Amino acid sequence: MTLIDLAKNFLRAHKWQVVALFLCQIGQVLLSLWMPAINARIIDEGIIPQNTPLIWQQGIVMLIISLLQISLLTAAAYLASRIAMSFGKDLRSQIFRKVQNFSEIERQEFGAPTLITRATNDVVQIQMVLLLSFVIMIIAPIMGIGGIIMTLAQDRYLSILLVIMVPLLALIIGVVMAMLIPRYQIQQKRIDRINTLLREQLSGVRVIRAFGRESYLQEKFATASGKLRQVGLQIGWLWAFLIPSTSLIVGWSSAGVLWLGASRIAAGKMQIGALTAYITYLLLIFFSVMAAGMMAMVLPRGEVSARRIKEILEIQPAIASPLHPQPLPAQPHSLQLRQVSLQYPQAEAAVLQNIDFTVQPGKIYGIIGSTGAGKSSLLRLLPRLIDPSAGEVYLGNIPLTKFALPELRQKIAYVPQKSFLFSGSIASNIAGSLPGSSAAAHQYAVSIPRIKKALHIAGADFVEKLPAGIESKVESGGSNFSGGQRQRLSIARAVYRCLPDTNGESAADFLLLDDSFSALDYATEAAIRRNLRQELSDIAIVIVAQRVASIQAADEIIVLESGKIAGRGTHAELLSTCRIYQEIVDSQGTVVEEENE
CATH class of the missing domain: 1.20.1560.10 (ABC transporter type 1, transmembrane domain)
Structure with a gap:
């Protein structure tokens, strides 16, 4: 029985x-x-x-x-x-x-x-x-x-x-x-x-x-x-x-x-x-x-x-840690996608096909394309939220499947498309902990400057104007904040993990932003991108965006079309070599001009 x-x-x-x-x-x-x-x-x-x-x-x-x-x-x-x-x-x-x-x-x-x-x-x-x-x-x-x-x-x-x-x-x-x-x-x-x-x-x-x-x-x-x-x-x-x-x-x-x-x-x-x-x-x-x-x-x-x-x-999860995981590399390494294809179960066609893409430490990458081009799917491959149907994703020339999932994901800070906050306080959402025991209370107190810095980088300075500051209450899902505020708090949560702790070590080496600026005005978005480049210069940042303005300053831009790479290079290079990118820029011409002013 x-x-x-x-x-x-x-x-x-x-x-x-x-x-x-x-x-x-x-x-x-x-x-x-x-x-x-x-x-x-x-x-x-x-x-x-x-x-x-x-x-x-x-x-x-x-x-x-x-x-x-x-x-x-x-x-x-x-x-x-x-x-x-x-x-x-x-x-x-x-x-x-x-x-x-x-x-x-x-x-x-x-x-x-x-x-x-x-x-x-x-x-x-x-x-x-x-x-x-x-x-x-x-x-x-x-x-x-x-x-x-x-x-x-x-x-x-x-x-x-x-x-x-x-x-x-x-x-x-x-x-x-x-x-x-x-x-x-x-x-x-x-x-x-x-x-x-x-x-x-x-x-x-x-x-x-x-x-x-x-x-x-x-x-x-x-x-x-x-x-x-x-x-x-x-x-x-x-x-x-x-x-x-x-x-x-x-x-x-x-x-x-x-x-x-x-x-x-x-x-x-x-x-x-x-x-x-x-x-x-x-x-x-x-x-x-x-x-x-x-x-x-x-x-x-x-x-x-x-x-x-x-x-x-x-049930055995389709994505799991190996029985005998390898230790993660001691220093930041690149993430590489080699001939990666992805097809979801019961789907008639692959959402990604033959993707070759390398994410190097200290650089900013942009991914752009039409709706359904596979941008979010590509991003979710990096922390092994999904596994490719063909090809392999590597960290430091070692397949991601060789690492324990908790350790791997500790190295990657990810902001999904839909911002979600947990019930508690702003501080607990950012740092992921609450002052409980005396040791936890001490750790929490030590983290406060790091929390405030993450909020500043993410453009969430509105928190300082709240009566309770970082201890302000957050309802389930963040329903007591606007969409833009939730988005900035979600970015701050990821940035917090990329900042060095009291020992000078950061938990995450990669920051993934999946269309995380969509609810922000251009000035706030530009300020956040400027802060990310200045404060997280050693972190690899990958930005998925619908707006050209969000990724035009990236070190490398990947243009996706129907699950394939249609072009890659800087903003200036793609303007002269990639027809699809030119069409996207033309459709947003006014936005790009305003951003360049």
Whole structure:
């Protein structure tokens, strides 16, 4: 069972807590089985013959047993909750770490909504199954077997009822369980669909309102919600059938025991206390069967969730570190693309073809071309966000695939097309840390001048005018800042990694800017490019741009067209040798003239 496989390693690591839980549960079940026998003795040997000392004696014993039961139940509940919640915490951490290593291929294959559902809803389902397993599954078989033994000890003739009723209960539970499993699978998929629609509508709320598509999307969401409701009702109907049907069987059994027991008492073959104990044991047996039935109802959903989670944990990312990575070169080296081609999965044509391109330390490179020419794809090859379909990317004449991904990406600072900020403060977004422990607080304090310098280079001087400065709050996604402000803060985050730390060493040797000036005015953009050239003179900078003004001062410009290099050289050289570049310049002539003034 997938659920057991998922929990096995965790439970092995917490075996002593599990053992203690088992002992508590076994102890309280044995005490529960002992109580009816004491009660029967009080009735038969105490109340009927009016033996008051025996009643007091056995009453004190029952009180002590009850207190012990309460203590064991409390300890068992605490241990069960602690183990289940710890397992959920570890499982979420495993999923998070795994998803962090996903390449774009795996992210597209699963999609963000289902990954969120699996890391939240599915983990909660497994937690509940584990908790109920510790609370119910341990005691159910012991209580059921113990109850059967004790009923046989009280009266074997009445136990004939068990031969009929227990299999009947098991049959009903088995049929309902078989009908629940496929419905739980459908339910989880429809929850994924709801999350997908909700995420799309929240992300595109401005577009929806601008085009007046509210009614259409409301209908679309209502349809998906209705389908989820439908399968939820089916599951509810099955639960609604199970509870009264099993209660009916238990009621019939109790009535049968009373009827047969009364006749046996009248015949002198059974005592009143024994009948009372027998009814109690019968209820304990039915409770154990019902508990097993409840587990049978919950297990299918937990099993479905476990399979969905295991699917994530077992997938091997298409882009991963080698088993035996090589150390990175000690000094800055060039990045080289040699005969690189790239074709995305299910794509009909390659987005890049036979690209040869070298990025040297201390130089600025520009990449320009029409929309869909492959500019962003080319840039994402450098930090191994994607791997080429053919050819190879090298760092210092060693293929990137030979290096550990975390170490490689530490050397490359990357600003994607879409600026994204994390909730926290401006400082935590730039430096990637917060003052926690005393050591972290010291490191944070040391980083403040570096943070401010990165902000200045990125043209984010507006931060100084904010009341809280670099400690100003950032909402999720940076929604409390404008597009241009988010873009400058994203650039500052990358620049921070390129600046030398207190030891004079910089983390990154390459700065990649993927159309990162698109939301900025020309004066701000020109100031940032001037700052980058002056302050990061030892860093290799690659700028993907739509505007010629953004890359005309670069040491080398690559012109892409339909995934191929159509021209390369300086701005002046391309003006005289590359027709496509000339056309781009002509279309932006006014901008370039203003930039040159």
